[in-house]
Amino acid sequence: MFDLPTIWAGLLALAVLIYVILDGFDLGIGILYPALKKGEERSAAMNTVAPVWDGNETWLVLGGGGLLAAFPLAYSVVMSALYVPILAMLFGLIFRGVSFEFRWRDPKHEKIWDLGFFGGSLLATFSQGIVLGAFVQGIQVEGRAYSGGWFDWLTPFSLFTGAALVFGYAFLGAMWLIMKTEGDLRERLYKLSLPLMLIVFVLTGLVSLWTPFLSPEIYERWFKMPTLFYLSPVPVLAALLAWRIYVNLKRRNDYRPFPLALGLFVLSYAGLGISIYPYVVPRAVTVAQAAAPNSSLGFMLIGAVIFLPLILAYTGYSYWVFRGKVKQGEGYH
C-alpha cells in the first residue's frame, strides 16, 4: 500500500516533528533567558535541559542526514536555496550548545555565555522559522539544481514565520519550565505565559490564513469541498487545545499545559504537512521525484526499524531518570 518513498517521507516528517517539539522547548528556554533573573534562576532553567539537550539536537542531524539519504535531490536543492538561514541557524546552535558547558566553567564571564545562550537560541529559532517560511513559499528549481539567488528566501512571509516560531518556542519553553521548576521562577513564567500564548495564537492564526494565499495550489487544497470538510477539525482542535491550556494555566496546574502545548505544535505541523504534500521541495520536486532508489531506502528502513524503537526507549529512560522538579541552587539533588 505504501511505497518506500512515502514511508520515508513519513519517517522524516516524524523526525522533524520530534525535533521541533524537543528542541523547541529547549531553544525556548534560551529565548526566555532575558526574562529570568541572573544567576540561580537561569542556572535552574538551564539545568532542566542540560542532560537532554544533546539528544534533542540529534533529531536535527537525523533530519539533515535522513533527507540526504532518502531524498538527495531535495537535500541538495533546499540547502543551496536556504544557504544563508541554514548557516545562520548553525552559527546560533554553536553558541548556545557550547554555552551549556562554558557557562559553568567560567563564572566570571557568566554574562557572556548567558548572552551566547540567549542570542544563539534566538538566532537558531528565527532562522528555523525563516527556513520554514521560505520552504513553504516554494523554491525555484531548474534541472537538478536550485536556480534562484542567495537572498530569495528573504520575504515578508518568511520573516513573519521566523518571528512566529520565536514566540512559539518561547511559549513551549515557558510551559516546560512551569512543569520543571518551582518558586519565583515558576511564578515569573506563569505571568509571562498568558500574554505569550495570546501572541502565539494570533501569529499562528495569521500564518495559517496567509499560507493558502501563497499559491493557488495550497488554496485549493484547503478551501475546496469536500476537503474543507475533512480539514476543518484541524483549526477547531487547535482552538480547543488553546482553551484547555488557558484553563489549566488559570488553575495553576503545572503539568497539563506542556503536553497540551505540544498538541498545538503537532496540529500546526500537520496543517503544514497538508499544505506541502506531495512535494518534498514545495511546488518543484515531489517525494517520488527526489526519492533515492529502493536499494537505499530499503537498507535504511532496516536500520530505522531496529534503532528507532531503541532510541525512543533510552531517550524516554533518560527523561525518566531526570524527571521531577529542578530546585533552584541545588540542581538535581
Place this chain on the structure above:
Amino acid sequence: MDSVDTLALLLARLQFSFTIGVHILFPSFTIGLASYLAVLEGLWLKTGKQVYIRLFKYWIKIFAVVFAMGVVSGIVMSYEFGTNWSVFSDKTGPVLGPLLAYEVLSAFFLEAGFLGIMLFGLNKVGKKLHFMATLMVAIGTFFSAFWILSANSWMQTPAGYSINEVGQFVPENWVEIIFNPSFPYRLVHMVIAAYLTTAFVVGAVAAWHLLRDKTCEGAKVMFSMAMWMAAIVAPIQIFVGDMHGLNTLEHQPAKVAAMEGHFETQKGAPLILFGWPDMEAEETKYAVEIPKLGSLILTHHADGEIVGLKAFPKEDRPNAPIVFWSFRIMVGLGTLMALVGFWSLWLRWRKKLYTASLFHKISLLMGPTGFIAVLAGWTVTEVGRQPYTVYGLLRTSQSVGPVEAPAIATSLAVFAVVYFVVFGFGIYYILRMMGAAPTPGQSPIASDHPIGLDSVMSTQASKEEQ
C-alpha cells in the same frame, strides 16, 4: 568554467577543509577519552581505589567540554554537504546518505542519550547503570567512527555501486559499499590515532603535574597508563600505517606517488627523505634519498616497480608538495611517539618513570602531537584523493553547488571568526582544567557543575573511606 566559479570552488574547498579540520580535533580526542573514562570507572568499580574515580571526575569535565564542541562543529558538517556541495550530495546521496543515517541512528543518539546520565546521573541510577552509560557513550564514539570512515573510504575506493540515468551513484551491494577496499585499514588507523592522541594528551597533563610534584598519585597513575599506551600502540600504529599505505598503492597509486615525491615510473626507486616536489618541473628538487629503499618498502622487492606521477595526466594529479610534506609530518610524529614509548619502557624498568624530569618535559611537549599527526594524516588522504571527491569518478570541480562566491566568502569569514572565538574559549577552559592538579580537594576551576557530580562522588568517597 569562468573565474567566478573557480573562486566559488576554491572558497567552498577552503570552508570545508577549515570546518572539517577543526571538527576532527574533537572526535579524535573524545573517541580516546570516552574509552579512557570507561577504563577508569571500570577500575574504580573493580578495585575501589579512590584514585581512579578522582581521575574519572577530573577527565569527565574536560570530556564534557570537548564533546559539546564536537557536537556543535559536527552538526555543521551534516548540513555543509548540502549547502556547499549540493551536486555531490545529489549524486552520492543514495550511497553515502544511508551510511550517515546509520551513523546518526546507531551512534549519535547512543552517545547523546547516555551522555546526560554519564555526566549528571550517578546519584540517580547508581554505580553499575552509570558505568553502563559510560560504556554506551564509548561504544557510540566507536560506531560513529565506523560509519563515517566507511563513508569516507567509499569516496576513496568506491565499490558496490552502479550509475543511473541521471548520474547518481546507486547502491548495488551494501556489504561491498560498507566494507570497501580501503575501509578496514582506514578504520583501524584512525581509531588507533584517536587513542594515541588521547594518550599523549593524558601523558602531557600527567607530566605537567609530575614536574610540579613528583609524589602526586593521580599524575603517576595517569602517566603510567598513558605511557603503556604509547609503548604498545605507537609501534602497532606504524605497522598498521604501512599496511594502509600498501592498500593505497594498490587502489590510489597517484596518491602514493605524491606521498613519495616520485614523478618517474621506475624500478628500484629510491626513498626520498626530503625534497621539494615541483609540479611544474615534474621533478622533486633538492632530494635527499636512499637508493632502492622506496621500492623495498612499497613492493618488498629492491627492484620493484613504482609508478610515478608522470604516469597520470597533469589534470589528474594531486598537489604533490602538500601531500609529500603532510605525510612526512605524520610519519615523523608517529616515529617520535614510538620512541617516547620505548624510552618510557626503559625508564619504567629502571624505576625512574616518575622522577625523570627531562622525560616529563619531553612528554609535555608531545601533548599536542597527536592532533597535528591526525590533521597531517587527513591532509595526506584527502588532498591525495584530489582532483576527485569520488576517486576516479566525480571531480571536485563538478561536485560544488550553485551558491555564489560572495555567499561562500561571507560564510567562510563568519566561520573563521566564530570558530576562533568559541573554540578559542573552549580550549582555554580545557587548558585551565588541565592546569588543576588531580589531587583530592583541588578545584580552582568552577567545579559546581550544574548537577553536582562532584558532591555526589565526594559523599560516596567519604562513605567508602569510613
